[in-house]
Amino acid sequence: MRKLLVMTDLHIRAEGQRIIGLDPGARLAEALAHALARHGDAEALVLCGDLTHAGEPAEYQRLRAVLADCPLPVIPMLGNHDNRDAFRTVFPEAPATPEGHVQDVRDIGETWLITLDTLIGPPFGWTHLGRLGPERLAWLDSALAGARDRQVLVCAHHPPMPTGLPAMDSILLEDGAALVDRLLAHDAPAHLILGHLHRTVSGTMRGLPFTVLKGTCHQGPLELVSDDSTLSVDEPGAYGVVLLGPGQVIVHSEDVLATGSALSGYDMA
Numbered sequence: 001m002r003k004l005l006v007m008t009d010l011h012i013r014a015e016g017q018r019i020i021g022l023d024p025g026a027r028l029a030e031a032l033a034h035a036l037a038r039h040g041d042a043e044a045l046v047l048c049g050d051l052t053h054a055g056e057p058a059e060y061q062r063l064r065a066v067l068a069d070c071p072l073p074v075i076p077m078l079g080n081h082d083n084r085d086a087f088r089t090v091f092p093e094a095p096a097t098p099e100g101h102v103q104d105v106r107d108i109g110e111t112w113l114i115t116l117d118t119l120i121g122p123p124f125g126w127t128h129l130g131r132l133g134p135e136r137l138a139w140l141d142s143a144l145a146g147a148r149d150r151q152v153l154v155c156a157h158h159p160p161m162p163t164g165l166p167a168m169d170s171i172l173l174e175d176g177a178a179l180v181d182r183l184l185a186h187d188a189p190a191h192l193i194l195g196h197l198h199r200t201v202s203g204t205m206r207g208l209p210f211t212v213l214k215g216t217c218h219q220g221p222l223e224l225v226s227d228d229s230t231l232s233v234d235e236p237g238a239y240g241v242v243l244l245g246p247g248q249v250i251v252h253s254e255d256v257l258a259t260g261s262a263l264s265g266y267d268m269a
């Protein structure tokens with residue numbers, strides 16, 4: 001099977017700055033080392049948005065430094081904590097549409113990988129909501145046409161439909177129905193991989209299967225009442241390992257644990 005690594009919600013801050021006491025840059029470095037030691041045969045590393053915490057150039061520069069020794073092709077995407085202009089200044093080689101949206105298509109054998117940019121950003125103001133809008137949706141239509149009858153794996157930062165977390169449901173993808181409509185209309189199976197929630201969540205949206213992955217730094221609590229989207233917990237960072245084959249999209253979530261290499265068997269009773 002073909003293999004991809006997916007990391008999301010890196011929330012990189014400048015040197016010395018932390019989130020709930022955690023250093024996002026150090027957490028990303030730990031996640032990268034953990035993943036590359038076990039999955040160095042992956043074909044690419046997809047970064048599913050919220051690359052930085054505040055969209056500052058210094059944060060993107062630190063991200064670039066942490067990624068400098070990564071031997072895999074990196075496919076970046078943007079989320080609500082990003083700034084498109086600052087990102088493109090520090091990562092000028094990143095694929096983008098003619099309008100500047102950070103979106104890409106990759107041929108992974110039987111699978112067409114489509115990565116989307118759901119950041120609203122200037123000139124539409126700054127908000128934690130996500131939106132694709134007509135230009136990015138038209139680009140998606142072309143990408144899906146290019147896939148022909150192949151299965152598609154679509155990565156986006158914002159979930160297109162509610163997931164039962166009130167705080168996050170208030171800042172989801174505004175035009176998510178348009179995304180789901182398109183993937184349901186595709187001539188082959190589609191799977192969505194998402195970020196934004198800082199939690200592992202899976203299920204179906206109108207029949208469309210999706211997986212949400214934890215972030216590489218802080219995680220979100222299972223909070224089914226509060227409307228505070230900043231609530232965070234110091235749980236291990238995590239990443240996804242995606243296995244792709246004919247008719248198969250398998251998504252594993254791996255926590256970055258210091259004791260992760262200490263494996264023990266047990267006696268069969």
Ligand SMILES: [Fe+2]
Nearest residue numbers: 009050081196
């Ligand atoms: Fe995030």
